[in-house]
Amino acid sequence: MSEIAARFNAIKANHGGESIVYYGGGGQGNHLGGTYGDSTLKALGVKYRSNALAQEKTGEFWVQGKMLGTGVHADFEHCEVAVFVGKNPWQSHGFARARAVLREIAKDPARSLVIIDPRRSETADLADFHLQIKPGTDAWCLSALVAIIVQDDLIAREWIAEHATGLEAVEHKFSRIPISEYAERCGVPEGQLRAAAHRIARASSVAMMEDLGMQMSVHSTLGSYLQRLVWLLTGNFARKGTNNALIPLVAIDAASKGNSLGKGDKVEKLSPVVGAKIITGLVPCNVIPEEILTDHPKRYRAMLVESGNPVHSMADSQRWRDAMDALDLVVVIDVAMTETARLAHYILPAPSQYEKYEATYFNIEFPNNYFHLRRPVFDAMPGTLPEPEIHARLTEALGALKPEDIEPLKAAAQQGRMQFAQMFFMAAMSNPIIAKLAPVVLYRTLGPTLPDGAAAAAVLWGACHLFVQGNKDAAAAAGFVGDSFTAGEKLFEAVLENGSGFVFSSSDYEHSWNRIKLPDHKVNLAIPEMLTEMEKLTEPLQSLADFPYILSAGERRTDTSNTIIRNPDGYKKERQLALRMSPHDAGALDLNDGERAILTTRRGSATVSIQVSDMMQAGHISIPNGLGLDFSGADGDVRRVGVAPNELTSLEDRDFLAHTPWHKYVPARVEKIPCTKLRSRDVQLQYRARAEASTLE
Numbered sequence: 001m002s003e004i005a006a007r008f009n010a011i012k013a014n015h016g017g018e019s020i021v022y023y024g025g026g027g028q029g030n031h032l033g034g035t036y037g038d039s040t041l042k043a044l045g046v047k048y049r050s051n052a053l054a055q056e057k058t059g060e061f062w063v064q065g066k067m068l069g070t071g072v073h074a075d076f077e078h079c080e081v082a083v084f085v086g087k088n089p090w091q092s093h094g095f096a097r098a099r100a101v102l103r104e105i106a107k108d109p110a111r112s113l114v115i116i117d118p119r120r121s122e123t124a125d126l127a128d129f130h131l132q133i134k135p136g137t138d139a140w141c142l143s144a145l146v147a148i149i150v151q152d153d154l155i156a157r158e159w160i161a162e163h164a165t166g167l168e169a170v171e172h173k174f175s176r177i178p179i180s181e182y183a184e185r186c187g188v189p190e191g192q193l194r195a196a197a198h199r200i201a202r203a204s205s206v207a208m209m210e211d212l213g214m215q216m217s218v219h220s221t222l223g224s225y226l227q228r229l230v231w232l233l234t235g236n237f238a239r240k241g242t243n244n245a246l247i248p249l250v251a252i253d254a255a256s257k258g259n260s261l262g263k264g265d266k267v268e269k270l271s272p273v274v275g276a277k278i279i280t281g282l283v284p285c286n287v288i289p290e291e292i293l294t295d296h297p298k299r300y301r302a303m304l305v306e307s308g309n310p311v312h313s314m315a316d317s318q319r320w321r322d323a324m325d326a327l328d329l330v331v332v333i334d335v336a337m338t339e340t341a342r343l344a345h346y347i348l349p350a351p352s353q354y355e356k357y358e359a360t361y362f363n364i365e366f367p368n369n370y371f372h373l374r375r376p377v378f379d380a381m382p383g384t385l386p387e388p389e390i391h392a393r394l395t396e397a398l399g400a401l402k403p404e405d406i407e408p409l410k411a412a413a414q415q416g417r418m419q420f421a422q423m424f425f426m427a428a429m430s431n432p433i434i435a436k437l438a439p440v441v442l443y444r445t446l447g448p449t450l451p452d453g454a455a456a457a458a459v460l461w462g463a464c465h466l467f468v469q470g471n472k473d474a475a476a477a478a479g480f481v482g483d484s485f486t487a488g489e490k491l492f493e494a495v496l497e498n499g500s501g502f503v504f505s506s507s508d509y510e511h512s513w514n515r516i517k518l519p520d521h522k523v524n525l526a527i528p529e530m531l532t533e534m535e536k537l538t539e540p541l542q543s544l545a546d547f548p549y550i551l552s553a554g555e556r557r558t559d560t561s562n563t564i565i566r567n568p569d570g571y572k573k574e575r576q577l578a579l580r581m582s583p584h585d586a587g588a589l590d591l592n593d594g595e596r597a598i599l600t601t602r603r604g605s606a607t608v609s610i611q612v613s614d615m616m617q618a619g620h621i622s623i624p625n626g627l628g629l630d631f632s633g634a635d636g637d638v639r640r641v642g643v644a645p646n647e648l649t650s651l652e653d654r655d656f657l658a659h660t661p662w663h664k665y666v667p668a669r670v671e672k673i674p675c676t677k678l679r680s681r682d683v684q685l686q687y688r689a690r691a692e693a694s695t696l697e
């Protein structure tokens with residue numbers, strides 16, 4: 001800790017805290033630890049942060065901010081019509097009881113399921129309307145749906161007159177869209193588009209959600225805008241079965257900005273080297289290597305990585321490795337020896353999510369929202385430290401937090417929480433360090449007094465008090481009543497006591513309007529940047545002669561789990577790792593099911609095994625996400641199965657506004673391995689070299 005602190009302090013002294021970049025803070029189920037990371041960042045004066053949200057959701061966040069100013073929960077459980085754009089919830093979930101809810105909708109003749117996906121996914125298989133677009137053409141499909149709603153006058157006019165602004169600009173734009181031409185561009189029969197648009201407009205309630213299939217393609221941010229127009233023009237907000245403004249305990253976007261416990265430092269608007277837009281406090285992942293591999297004076301010189309594996313997960317692993325090599329200091333906090341950790345100067349090992357207190361901030365239910373502080377079920381491995389302890393020790397080693405700062409608070413915590421609260425607010429007034437480093441201050445002072453070793457929950461004490469102050473009614477409706485201190489304490493007690501989770505917020509549908517943070521609580525339909533961006537739809541999509549297929553690099557399948565499950569023993573069957581290809585394309589290339597082939601993109605090449613699948617349309621191929629991981633077994637051998645998708649992707653292919661990658665639109669080619677020629681030693685060596693470069697099996 002002292003070595004790491006000394007090296008960070010030296011970099012800070014020479015180049016400022018802005019030369020240190022923080023990546024990560026939480027994965028799929030672990031967000032509690034990252035809350036404490038905030039203290040280390042404040043101690044170091046870090047200004048630039050990023051995490052995986054900045055390669056998928058930042059375009060959506062930006063649009064959401066312009067149209068609503070709030071996150072929404074799509075109520076699939078109660079909707080009449082469910083619409084999914086580039087999302088396969090059968091595998092990826094994303095809402096409660098996903099498979100059960102999908103089956104319920106599919107079985108009920110009064111309800112409909114609409115899926116926009118080039119692939120006949122497991123979810124599309126259940127759909128009433130599968131709009132099987134050509135890959136990358138969501139913007140045409142969604143524009144056509146909006147244009148049908150406008151041109152056939154299916155707009156919820158009264159509702160919009162009362163609740164929305166900007167209709168005129170939208171009508172003006174979409175009344176001119178040539179629907180037949182757009183239908184052709186996306187490859188969906190016009191009649192089917194019209195039927196789907198009318199079904200949506202006629203429904204008493206529509207819930208709609210987008211995900212990676214569109215967000216990681218060529219019209220990511222534009223698609224997020226068009227998607228919202230579909231349900232907003234038809235009045236599907238703030239009612240049961242529609243889309244409603246959720247109330248989080250700790251907002252994931254606020255946590256990303258470092259202000260989960262109140263106001264954070266001023267957030268930068270542009271990244272220092274590339275000048276890329278910073279959305280919800282996050283530098284776009286695709287520009288980070290460019291921000292490092294330069295002699296620009298403001299380049300990042302050091303990186304702290306926590307619960308993230310950017311070398312494997314972000315676009316262009318090759319450039320990420322180069323970037324890591326160029327840094328003066330890389331420190332990784334993780335539970336596994338990851339591809340990123342292998343390149344670090346220091347690794348701080350943490351206990352797994354079963355071995356410590358943990359929580360997720362993906363709490364997106366409505367009208368009742370749930371929180372769950374998970375308890376450890378196994379002892380931690382020797383030599384590990386939970387993240388709150390790591391960050392407390394780091395801030396202390398950095399010299400930012402001194403014992404005398406927290407002595408009075410420690411004493412007050414022994415007397416009771418009322419005394420502690422009073423002392424905390426007094427201390428915060430007199431000593432700026434207390435508010436600045438609040439998470440580790442709470443951990444070191446309140447933490448040790450919490451029952452059952454729940455010190456890691458200390459930061460949630462602050463979160464609970466802020467929540468009841470900001471959301472009195474929603475907290476009271478969930479049973480947290482009394483003056484603000486009492487209600488906050490009750491909520492915190494509930495966090496500690498309910499080992500299986502509990503409702504912390506209860507709201508009604510109408511309340512969604514209050515959460516719209518725009519003038520008069522009205523929805524905004526017109527975003528000028530997006531209406532301008534629509535001009536690009538007159539141009540065709542890029543197609544490259546040498547790369548006739550569009551590769552979806554990273555599909556969620558039954559066995560994939562981002563990079564969380566490393567042990568290759570889980571993948572018994574080759575099919576789980578395979579490249580999926582349509583029978584038509586396999587026939588044209590003379591490839592059989594199970595045969596090996598070479599997959600090549602502009603960035604790299606890999607040996608794949610082929611799965612001939614009628615899920616795929618001609619011209620579209622896909623490989624699973626999260627494979628090609630290095631696993632060190634007990635024998636010390638490193639094993640790897642499957643293709644690491646980001647050896648094949650590039651940094652430059654990214655959204656014009658949010659800079660999110662085009663992982664679902666990677667031009668590629670597939671070549672049969674010429675078996676007869678393999679007998680020639682040269683060719684054999686050549687293929688072996690290529691295969692080893694990409695997949696070590």
Ligand SMILES: Nc1nc2c(c(=O)[nH]1)N[C@H]1C(S)=C(S)[C@@H](COP(=O)(O)OP(=O)(O)OC[C@H]3O[C@@H](n4cnc5c(=O)[nH]c(N)nc54)[C@H](O)[C@@H]3O)O[C@H]1N2
Binds near residue numbers: 087089137212555562
């Ligand atoms: N089992 C499992 N579940 C997970 C995860 C996991 O690793 N494993 N990861 C989690 C994470 S981090 C996320 S972000 C979510 C992601 O969840 P999803 O977005 O549902 O996952 P994907 O399979 O990557 O992509 C969804 C669909 O996009 C389609 N698609 C490909 N190209 C296009 C296109 O051009 N347009 C459209 N409309 N669709 C296209 C694919 O065919 C696929 O069916 O899943 C979460 N859930």
Ligand SMILES: Nc1nc2c(c(=O)[nH]1)N[C@H]1C(S)=C(S)[C@@H](COP(=O)(O)OP(=O)(O)OC[C@H]3O[C@@H](n4cnc5c(=O)[nH]c(N)nc54)[C@H](O)[C@@H]3O)O[C@H]1N2
Binds near residue numbers: 308563
């Ligand atoms: N080509 C391509 N690339 C993709 C995708 C794709 O579809 N295609 N999907 C993208 C998406 S949507 C996402 S969200 C990212 C995810 O990519 P990452 O942000 O890298 O996240 P994960 O793979 O979920 O795992 C993060 C790390 O957390 C570690 N970890 C697990 N539990 C703990 C813990 O308790 N403490 C600590 N300190 N560490 C822990 C794991 O070992 C792992 O190294 O990948 C992206 N990459």
Ligand SMILES: [Mo]
Binds near residue numbers: 052056
């Ligand atoms: Mo994700």
